Amino acid sequence: MGMTSFLVRRFLTFIPTLIGVLLITYLIAYAIPADPVRAWVGEKLMNPQTLEQIRVKYKFNAPWYEQFTFLVQQLLTGQLEDPVRHRNVFTEITSRFGVTVEVAIVGFLFLVAIGIPLGLLAAVFKDTPVDFAVRIMALVGSSLPAFVLYYFLILLLFVYTKTTYLAGIPEPTMACKTTISTLPQNTPILGHLASALGSVPMFSAIMCGEFNVVVDTFKRLYLPGLALGLLNGGFIARIVRNSLLDALSAEFILYGKARGLRRLSVWKHALKNAMVPVVTVLGLNFGGLLSGAIIAETVFNIPGIGRYMYEAIMRLNFPVIIACTFLVAVIYVTVNLVVDILYAVIDPRIRY
Amino acid sequence: MIVFYMDNNLYLPENEILRVEDLVVKFYTYAGVVHAVSGVSFYVKNGEAIALVGETGCGKTVTTRAITRLIESPGRVESGRALFRRPNGVVVDLLKVDPETLREIRGKEIAYIFQDPTSALDPLYTIGFHIHETIAEHSKNIKKKYTFKKAVELLRQALIPNPEVRVKNYPHEMSGGMRQRSVIAISLSNSPRLLIADEPTTNLDVTIQAQILDLLRGLQEQYKMGVILITHNLGIVAEMANRVYVMYAGKIVEEGTTEQIFYNPQHPYTKLLLRAVPDPTKRVEKLESIPGVVPSLINPPLGCRFHPRCPFATTKCASEEPPMIQVENEHRVSCWLFEKS
Numbered sequence: 137m138g139m140t141s142f143l144v145r146r147f148l149t150f151i152p153t154l155i156g157v158l159l160i161t162y163l164i165a166y167a168i169p170a171d172p173v174r175a176w177v178g179e180k181l182m183n184p185q186t187l188e189q190i191r192v193k194y195k196f197n198a199p200w201y202e203q204f205t206f207l208v209q210q211l212l213t214g215q216l217e218d219p220v221r222h223r224n225v226f227t228e229i230t231s232r233f234g235v236t237v238e239v240a241i242v243g244f245l246f247l248v249a250i251g252i253p254l255g256l257l258a259a260v261f262k263d264t265p266v267d268f269a270v271r272i273m274a275l276v277g278s279s280l281p282a283f284v285l286y287y288f289l290i291l292l293l294f295v296y297t298k299t300t301y302l303a304g305i306p307e308p309t310m311a312c313k314t315t316i317s318t319l320p321q322n323t324p325i326l327g328h329l330a331s332a333l334g335s336v337p338m339f340s341a342i343m344c345g346e347f348n349v350v351v352d353t354f355k356r357l358y359l360p361g362l363a364l365g366l367l368n369g370g371f372i373a374r375i376v377r378n379s380l381l382d383a384l385s386a387e388f389i390l391y392g393k394a395r396g397l398r399r400l401s402v403w404k405h406a407l408k409n410a411m412v413p414v415v416t417v418l419g420l421n422f423g424g425l426l427s428g429a430i431i432a433e434t435v436f437n438i439p440g441i442g443r444y445m446y447e448a449i450m451r452l453n454f455p456v457i458i459a460c461t462f463l464v465a466v467i468y469v470t471v472n473l474v475v476d477i478l479y480a481v482i483d484p485r486i487r488y
Numbered sequence: 489m490i491v492f493y494m495d496n497n498l499y500l501p502e503n504e505i506l507r508v509e510d511l512v513v514k515f516y517t518y519a520g521v522v523h524a525v526s527g528v529s530f531y532v533k534n535g536e537a538i539a540l541v542g543e544t545g546c547g548k549t550v551t552t553r554a555i556t557r558l559i560e561s562p563g564r565v566e567s568g569r570a571l572f573r574r575p576n577g578v579v580v581d582l583l584k585v586d587p588e589t590l591r592e593i594r595g596k597e598i599a600y601i602f603q604d605p606t607s608a609l610d611p612l613y614t615i616g617f618h619i620h621e622t623i624a625e626h627s628k629n630i631k632k633k634y635t636f637k638k639a640v641e642l643l644r645q646a647l648i649p650n651p652e653v654r655v656k657n658y659p660h661e662m663s664g665g666m667r668q669r670s671v672i673a674i675s676l677s678n679s680p681r682l683l684i685a686d687e688p689t690t691n692l693d694v695t696i697q698a699q700i701l702d703l704l705r706g707l708q709e710q711y712k713m714g715v716i717l718i719t720h721n722l723g724i725v726a727e728m729a730n731r732v733y734v735m736y737a738g739k740i741v742e743e744g745t746t747e748q749i750f751y752n753p754q755h756p757y758t759k760l761l762l763r764a765v766p767d768p769t770k771r772v773e774k775l776e777s778i779p780g781v782v783p784s785l786i787n788p789p790l791g792c793r794f795h796p797r798c799p800f801a802t803t804k805c806a807s808e809e810p811p812m813i814q815v816e817n818e819h820r821v822s823c824w825l826f827e828k829s
Contacts, residue, residue, distance in 0.1 A: 398625055401621060
């Protein structure tokens with residue numbers, strides 16, 4: 137059982153998972169008792185002819201499974217169109233997803249920077265006010281409605297102190313964008329990779345050496361990042377605390393001391409053993425951030441995938457819903473796969 | 489001021505490597521204070537093996553762990569001394585010595601074989617790494633290549649087949665007996681002066697048990713290593729130990745040479761304990777047991793802790809603690825029956 141066979145098996149399990157996710161999403165959307173076509177077209181262009189045209193195009197007169205297979209086929213061949221914007225769904229998603237990736241990265245940095253040190257502190261100062269404060273933070277973070285925290289932070293950091301702004305997303309110069317979009321023509325594989333990465337504005341700025349854009353991005357996104365980090369940081373801290381305490385109370389830690397290990401080495405054993413559950417939760421959180429924080433993107437005015445999904449749902453935009461769900465599902469299975477691979481790196485008992 | 493003087497009087501007879509005096513360990517639990525070890529004293533001569541025997545929960549493990557301050561919260565070493573002669577001849581009180589010195593002593597001069605090898609080994613590291621670490625943390629500029637070779641050597645010494653392969657194994661890739669032997673190999677990494685072996689053969693087949701005991705005895709002679717053996721297997725005691733301490737409910741009730749304890753036991757508890765060992769050559773209808781149960785150490789019985797189960801108990805036993813009474817040379821017993829009138 138090598139790594140290769142494990143990866144092959146895992147990729148095979150992706151197929152039924154993704155089909156299942158698409159099917160369920162579609163059926164839920166289909167069950168909504170409303171006419172999506174009317175929602176797509178809008179007041180101005182509303183006339184029977186146009187409506188009928190669209191109905192025929194998306195097979196709304198055919199049974200549901202034909203509609204579904206049509207959508208999936210369009211999705212997999214990359215031809216799916218956003219019926220509201222009349223543009224390819226993937227073009228729309230790519231630009232928005234790049235922004236969401238930026239938010240996810242900044243949010244994840246805050247999450248790690250808040251959760252892990254607090255968890256370590258809570259473990260070291262177990263059953264002291266520090267531990268208690270972290271416990272409260274986790275409780276508040278998971279029970280407080282997200283938007284309350286968001287608006288409070290906006291009030292504090294935008295309205296009063298004006299340390300950030302809430303409009304637009306910093307982008308690299310036009311010249312930079314052009315350079316990166318032409319890369320695939322010169323170097324086929326690497327170029328495609330670079331241009332795919334370049335759909336995240338921050339990454340293309342880095343590739344062009346425009347580091348002021350990176351700085352601006354952090355200035356613009358630190359507020360949502362901090363908000364997301366605060367919201368889940370307490371929970372991460374609790375996981376870190378508990379798994380570290382578990383590891384510290386293990387007999388092998390005492391045996392390490394009995395073998396005369398230095399304090400640092402004893403901690404190395406404890407920390408490594410505490411990592412498996414932490415990696416799981418961090419992975420899932422990163423997956424969650426990549427799927428777009430719908431409320432955060434709406435409140436902080438970020439044109440990301442979460443907002444796109446929200447708008448699509450509001451207008452019964454099935455093609456976009458299906459495409460976004462597909463993307464989210466792919467992100468989750470990939471993140472889970474990465475987490476599983478990390479397990480094996482950390483723990484020799486896990487082999488594939 | 490007298491106390492001050494006593495504390496600094498680190499006198500240890502020339503032929504002894506460790507002397508523990510009046511060790512008291514308590515655990516402050518929610519249920520109450522557990523008097524796990526209440527005034528235990530013993531000594532180990534150079535190159536000698538002593539055995540601590542007694543039922544589960546009588547404080548054997550806690551006693552030996554307290555010596556190098558391995559008792560963790562909620563436990564605490566309340567009082568006592570543990571005088572230890574370091575290889576450079578300096579005598580230290582292990583209960584008072586500074587943490588860095590204590591760390592140097594642990595694993596290098598005093599090594600432990602922990603009871604449960606499965607939980608004593610870090611599952612994320614190989615056996616070889618455990619040995620490497622144990623050596624490297626006690627010396628400067630040690631090369632991994634050297635410790636690796638040394639690890640193979642130690643594993644071979646601990647009767648592990650294919651040591652070159654096994655050294656790269658993780659704990660989960662080995663059987664229980666193999667892990668037990670690995671822990672023995674780890675404990676011998678730095679050729680300690682004193683080895684504390686907590687049930688070193690519990691997880692092993694009887695045939696392997698004999699081999700491991702032979703191995704420990706051989707190493708003991710080779711390195712002139714003192715050994716504290718914790719066991720409830722009296723067969724192993726007879727095989728390994730020069731002297732025996734019988735523990736009951738956190739106290740030592742009888743001490744003597746192995747012959748004295750086996751052929752001339754004095755304390756009622758020791759006698760009953762020895763009777764409970766079945767003789768494989770005789771067919772018995774019913775195995776002997778000691779009536780009653782081990783007392784709770786939260787509220788230990790007043791007087792002699794064994795009196796509720798003792799067939800010879802008198803009213804005095806229930807109210808006054810018996811002192812250690814000398815019955816023969818090196819043979820002492822804590823029981824009112826031997827009070828000289």
